Amino acid sequence: MKRTVFFISDRTGITAEMLGQSLLSQFEEADFEKISLPFIDNEKKALEAKQKIDRAAEQGEAQPIVFDTIVTPEIRKVIMESKGLVFDFFHTFIGPLEDALGLKSGFRVGKTHSYDEKGQYDSRIDAVNFALNNDDGATTRYYDKAELILVGVSRCGKTPTSLYMAMQFGIQVANYPFTEEDMEDLKLPPMLKKYKHKLFGLTIKPHRLHEIRTERRANSQYASLKQCQIEVREVEALMRKEKIPYISTTSKSIEEIATKIMIKSGLKRISF
């Protein structure tokens, strides 16, 4: 039985999607069709959204489910009158939170990730630019400004992790690769030694690395299982010897890798 699920918000809807998705993922056997309706920020759009829900209710096999994070009471009212089963992520908690704080909610839309917090917004963009300019050992000139320098073999996940940490946490992350050529006699390069307290290692299982590199350059020396085994072994030995903290990226999502690094390194994110 297929069931339509709506994610509705007066902003981007990303929070509604994330929590809703984490709830739905508990029901593996169910079959959902997911529809996102972001920026439902006036009554006209709310009525259109209500119509979509009602139509799904009339045509579908089961009552549609609605996950919403709508802040504005008037817009929420329209959605509540739909034929969907509404799970209201925002209003469920805002009343109890008002009681706990002894304060009234401003019911202001879009205070999170908002441009109002200009300082925060700019530092996230700055951090993305920093990650791009200091990617893959392109330059080591700005390592004094880095909050973290990721090291590891080619294709172990350094670049996506740096970018995610920049975007989500506003952290300035550089990354530096240990390459095939370094493997003969792997040592910590002098310019990294200087910033040893900022180093954090990523590692990966040789088999997985072999898979990833094969997609990129099939049948190359670079992608061979043997080469992957050598590089991973050498780099892990170096990190242990130099007492560089490291984690494995195998079987982890970017979100998990980034969050684990935040904990292990003790880095503080920009105010959130």
Added chain:
Amino acid sequence: MKRTVFFISDRTGITAEMLGQSLLSQFEEADFEKISLPFIDNEKKALEAKQKIDRAAEQGEAQPIVFDTIVTPEIRKVIMESKGLVFDFFHTFIGPLEDALGLKSGFRVGKTHSYDEKGQYDSRIDAVNFALNNDDGATTRYYDKAELILVGVSRCGKTPTSLYMAMQFGIQVANYPFTEEDMEDLKLPPMLKKYKHKLFGLTIKPHRLHEIRTERRANSQYASLKQCQIEVREVEALMRKEKIPYISTTSKSIEEIATKIMIKSGLKRISF
């Protein structure tokens, strides 16, 4: 009165942070100290988290607030016994959702963004790599594989937007800049014409562009308000003439820009 707020999860805690932050942002006058405790995935860690909450309760001026998305019932139980006021984002809804679906929750941790969904994970990483390889007009060779090509003046937000869309939605986005040199007689370059249906424009207010460029290259022709005005005017005229859809990035967060593009372009994200 300062109040400690904990974000607790058996995974990354990013969902708890996002919803919690959106609730807290409604109380501008309140003063919060925010602490994230991700990966609380066994009873020992749960007891340590409980101790931290209890200590904050004893030392602080007000009862701590706890936002959590803990899936495992045993771990949740420990946190519920703390001296914090617990807002349980997951369990509040999972019961009603079980009733609605007529199914039992698996109480499985970490099904969202999990590596289990390998196809999805790989396509997000692939999309990040695509965005990096096709950034800033570096090459136009792979535009046949792009789902979207962002166009606009230098520093209007193309790169962070491409990367965010890749990371969050798994969309393959290239981007192409219109530069100072193009302005004399601005036309759509032939290789872009071929992919006109994939083009999406970003624009920005000249004053804001001037600010951003000044931070980069103060007192340059490139950063001058006059140059910014010319470029924005020319590029907007071109986009109107060629009927390329476009939005302004001024006063918008990356999340908002990316979500608005998704709506306007009708692009479908990878399954989420």
